[in-house]
Every structure is written in structure tokens, then in C-alpha cells.
Amino acid sequence: xxxQLKAIGKVKNDxxxxxxxxxxxxxxxxxxxxGFSHINVLWWFSDCDNDAGRNELQTEQPYQGAxxxxxxxxxxxxxxxxxxxxxASEIINIDFTKGMIRVAFIDANDNTPVxxxxxxxxxxDRVEMPGVPTWCREWxxxxxxxxxxxxxxxxxx
Amino acid sequence: xxxQLKAIGKVKNDxxxxxxxxxxxxxxxxxxxxGFSHINVLWWFSDCDNDAGRNELQTEQPYQGAxxxxxxxxxxxxxxxxxxxxxASEIINIDFTKGMIRVAFIDANDNTPVxxxxxxxxxxDRVEMPGVPTWCREWxxxxxxxxxxxxxxxxxx
Numbered sequence: 481x482x483x484q485l486k487a488i489g490k491v492k493n494d495x496x497x498x499x500x501x502x503x504x505x506x507x508x509x510x511x512x513x514x515g516f517s518h519i520n521v522l523w524w525f526s527d528c529d530n531d532a533g534r535n536e537l538q539t540e541q542p543y544q545g546a547x548x549x550x551x552x553x554x555x556x557x558x559x560x561x562x563x564x565x566x567x568a569s570e571i572i573n574i575d576f577t578k579g580m581i582r583v584a585f586i587d588a589n590d591n592t593p594v595x596x597x598x599x600x601x602x603x604x605d606r607v608e609m610p611g612v613p614t615w616c617r618e619w620x621x622x623x624x625x626x627x628x629x630x631x632x633x634x635x636x637x
Numbered sequence: 638x639x640x641q642l643k644a645i646g647k648v649k650n651d652x653x654x655x656x657x658x659x660x661x662x663x664x665x666x667x668x669x670x671x672g673f674s675h676i677n678v679l680w681w682f683s684d685c686d687n688d689a690g691r692n693e694l695q696t697e698q699p700y701q702g703a704x705x706x707x708x709x710x711x712x713x714x715x716x717x718x719x720x721x722x723x724x725a726s727e728i729i730n731i732d733f734t735k736g737m738i739r740v741a742f743i744d745a746n747d748n749t750p751v752x753x754x755x756x757x758x759x760x761x762d763r764v765e766m767p768g769v770p771t772w773c774r775e776w777x778x779x780x781x782x783x784x785x786x787x788x789x790x791x792x793x794x
Contacts, residue, residue: 483642483681483750485719506718509694511708515770519710522679522721524640537666551668553676553754556761561663562642562752564679566723568762593640595719597710601776602767603786604713605725608779610759613672619758622765629760 487593489579491523491586497572499582500594507579509597518570518600518623521586524593525563533559543634545615568600568623585627644750646736648680648743654729655743657751659736666754667733675727675757675780678743681750682720690716699793702772725757725780742784 488509489502500521502510513519528534536559541548543555552560570584581597600606612619619634620626645666646659657678659667670676685691693716698705700712709717727741738754757763769776776791777783 481644483644483686483752485640485642485721487638487640488718506694506710509708509710509718511695511706511711512704512770513708513711515768515772516711517766517768518764520723522719522723529640537663538668547669549668551666551670553663553666554668554670554673554756556755556758560753561645561666562679564642564721564753566677566679566755566762568764593638595640596717596721598713598723599711599769600764600767601713601773602764602769602779603777603783604780605723605762605764606767606779607675607725607757607759607763608781609674610757610763611672611674612756612759613669615672616758620760622759622763623761624765626760 485595487524487595489594491588491590491592491594493590497582498586499580500597502579504579510574510576510579513574513599516571516599518568519581520598520600520605521567521569521594522596523565523567523588524595525558525565526593528558528560528563533563534561536560542636543616544636547615564595568605642752644681644752646751648745648747648749648751650747654739656737656739657754661736664736667731667736670731670756673728673756675725676738677755677757677762678724678726678751679753680722680724680745681752682715682722683750685715685717685720690720691718693717700773700791701793704772721752725762
């Protein structure tokens, strides 16, 4: 049994930064998004939508200091059975006519398919006191703190 | 162009509570998940995987006090173009042999297909100071606070 997805839009990176450009038919879906500072963006790891990536269940030490072998469900690795990415992105502005959401950051390449957008709702998405393993205890405690952290020293993938 | 998903497991609700039961082949993917207090669970709104649900772009006042018409991308409505749900669930325990994660809560029916599991990573998932529209400003500020809130008075769907 398989389930079908279709892109609702794309990530666009240009000299002005990063935005999500919706397909014209989906623009009415943005109504009343104003007031939310962040969105959860679900997007497709298109580069890993292949047999090798989708059959990868474990990965070798994806982060500095992490366990030597990790299951993909314990990582954010793009190679996973269903290559769906999740990014909590800060909204800079929304053009409701053009169906364009400019965001502060999204770790996706130009033209990456976007699958869904949900408002970042503290009641459902914000864990006040999340616990993490020792090996990542020094990582930033929030997306805000994450913006000025040197991730190059952490990721092995 | 469509993208294919397959279930990696199911939500199971029984007298002992709620758990995610992985398909046997995916159990190695759990390795090294210990230490994370929460996971992001992506699951399939199977009841809305039909033409009517997937073509719904706007919904009538889904929450008390919300705008009368809202785009689905401004809501958590199960009827949306790609009916993927996202729940940040607290882990109670993990049986790494059986591939079973017992969770405190997940708002999914018994046998709901699970698509992906990601560790709740504060650097990527926890917004310290999220902004929300006036109409939901009284909602709980975290998942912890959400647990003892009367949601029956809020949801219209």
C-alpha cells in the first residue's frame, strides 16, 4: 500500500533570500495565516527519493560526538524511508496575491518541492522542556539560538 | 508529478495507552533514539485521503473565535492537499526489540499509518518566542500546558 503526494509549491532561493512559491491553485489555502510568526514546512528531500536513500535505515555517526551508528529515526538525515523534511521557518512576509511566503531560512535547495504548510502553534509544536541525549546537549536550545550557531562543526552529512 | 509514501508502522491504541508499532523491517531505524524526550511523528490522515478532502483549500471557522473562513495552510485541519499530520509526542518508553514506542499522546485513531519519526530537536523544532494571531492568543504556550487544557471548547472540527 502506498500513499500519494503532490507538490503544492516550491522553495525558491534568489538574491533576495528564500521564499516558498505556491502553485496558483493552492493560493486560497493561505488565507488567515497572518499573525503566525513561524510555519512548519514539510518538503521533499528530492535528492534522496531513490532506492538507496529510501532503504537506508542506519547511518554512520551523522553528527560529531554522536553514537557511531544511528537509526535514521534518531536523526534528521535526508536519506530515510519516506524522505519528508520538516523545517520550522520564520515568516518575513506573505504576498497573499502571488502566493509567496518569504522566510528567514529553510535548508532546502532551489526548486525543492513543498508538500504542506502548517502554522507553528505553540500548543502543539513548542515543547517547553525537551530532553535530549548527552551527545547533543550543547546544541542550541531554540531555533532563534540556532541561527547564530556554527553548524559546520556538527554535521557529518 | 506525484511522490510515493509507504507506512513504516501504525498507531496502536489499547487499554494500556498509545504506542507506535513499527513494521519489523524498520526496527533498526530506532537505534540511538534513547535520550530524546519527544519525537515528531508524521502520520497519514487516512480518513481524508480522498478527492473531497484533498481539494479542500478553505474551511469554515475551524476554531472558536477564529476567522470565519481560513485557508487550510493556516489550520491543522485533516482535510488538506497532502493529508500529512504532525504531532510532537512525549516518549514514555521504547522497546527496541519489538520496535514499539509508547507515547503519552497522539491524536490519531487505532491503526493510523505512521510515515516518519524524527527526534524532537530543540535547535530545529523549539521556537522560544513564537508569535500567534489574536484569536488563538489564549491557547496554551507549550505542549506541556496543552495536556491539561480543555480543547473541546476550541475545535469546531
